[in-house]
Amino acid sequence: MSKNRIITLLTDFGLSDVYVGVMKGAIAQINPQLKVIDITHQIPSQNIAAGRFCLMTAFAYFPPETVHIAVVDPGVGSNRRGIAVKCANCLLVGPDNGLFSGVLSRESAIAAVELTNPQYWRIPEPSSTFHGRDIFAAAGAHLANGVALEELGRAVRAASLVQLQIPNCAVTGTGAVGCVQYVDRYGNLITNIPNDCIIGNNWSVTITNSPDTICIPSGKTYSDSKPGDLIAIVGSDGWLEIAVNSGSAQSVLQLQVGDKVEIIYIDCV
Template sequence: MQLLTLLSDFGWQDSYVGILKGVILGILPTATIVDLTHGIPPQDIAVARFQLLMAYAYFPPGAIHVAIVDPGVGSQRRAIAVQTENAYFVAPDNGLLSGVLAQQAIVQAVELTNADYWRSASPSTTFHGRDIFAPVAAYLAKGIPIEALGTPIDPASLVQLQFPLRQLSRNTYHGCIQAIDHFGNLITNFPAAFVQGWSWQLQFQQTRYPGQFTYADVRQGSPIGLIGSHGYLELAINRGNAQAILQAEVGDTIELQMSD
């Protein structure tokens, strides 16, 4: 497989993204590279986790996903590659992969300790994307087996980002906001499957918001609960920004209430 995706907080103003692609193409000129996004807010691992979780399943089996949001670059945090049933992931071990790996069985995981597959045996302490992650991904795409890239690690030791979800009763769950998108929609960690066959509402900051089907089911400027295209329940405002209006943040508690 010669398909690689890139996700980062690098933006487009600087040449960082272009450099990643140059390193990959220098090793594998025939690579196909797809940009998932480079608009992750700086150092925001939670947003990166969710964006990768939303996107990876739309690519063919065997695709290699390179995700670089790395506030711990140059420290003792591990650089890793993970093979799952359907894909490969190359990233820092900081929780960025925790959403994907909750859905995908891990075949094997390695810490990227073999400098033979780095761009330099003395990598920059501030740009592991260029010196470690991009070249490793290119060599994977070129056919180098994942076990050659470094030291095997126990998948259970990988860093997890926690988004608490618990069932209080047959009809009630406590969860949280796991992501906020570009439109200000508040994406919860309640899977859409929870409400199949139920009427439902979200309670946030002591106010209840009934679940509907489309934004247009409420008047412009009114809040609404929806099943998002990503497969989770969300709290939105028709033609408005729920984050700004409700002063919400990732991690805030939210409740799901269901009825027959």
């Protein structure tokens, strides 16, 4: 019996080619009644870290048992595994390359399988360059249609799933140390320092990836700084981020994913 779960799609395919459309066509061939929601298709090309962050940010806004198909897959056609994972509040389908490690830092994997059963692929001999269409879209649609996870392939240990390696956030005696985990389209530098690491209002952020240490004052909104000035705030998803009022913090600071960021509980002087 059809479950008619929601399916989401997150990819780095962009919107100028046919790739997203044909994935939706592959889903519709299995059940045209399934509801498909696009999270984004503008993940920077082959940027697994950005896909990890965006899926981690988005998944909690969908109903339980939503099937999230994510494809940022520079290793397509190689020996990297295609997987499906069942969590308490969602199902995940895509490459086993760390793309799901953000979600899995918040949701424990109940079960996981490698997608080895061609009965639930679009075709028995899938393209070596488009598993999003031939394996992931089909497997996700079958899951949404009520097929049991274990039917899709052989079981794998949740502990064996690939984890994307980015520096952890750590509390220090003077604040906290973390790193940039995502750069959004505005150039805001979103760190992996959560708001529960921030105590009170008397804090600033230091950047040491330049010849001089840069001290950035904190605020509650982007407009708490003058146009063109740096400011550190807690963003809508609870992470410390560094911004420039009416500008790009990434352009100013030239920081990349993984670069160090530190909170200190003193005023900038």
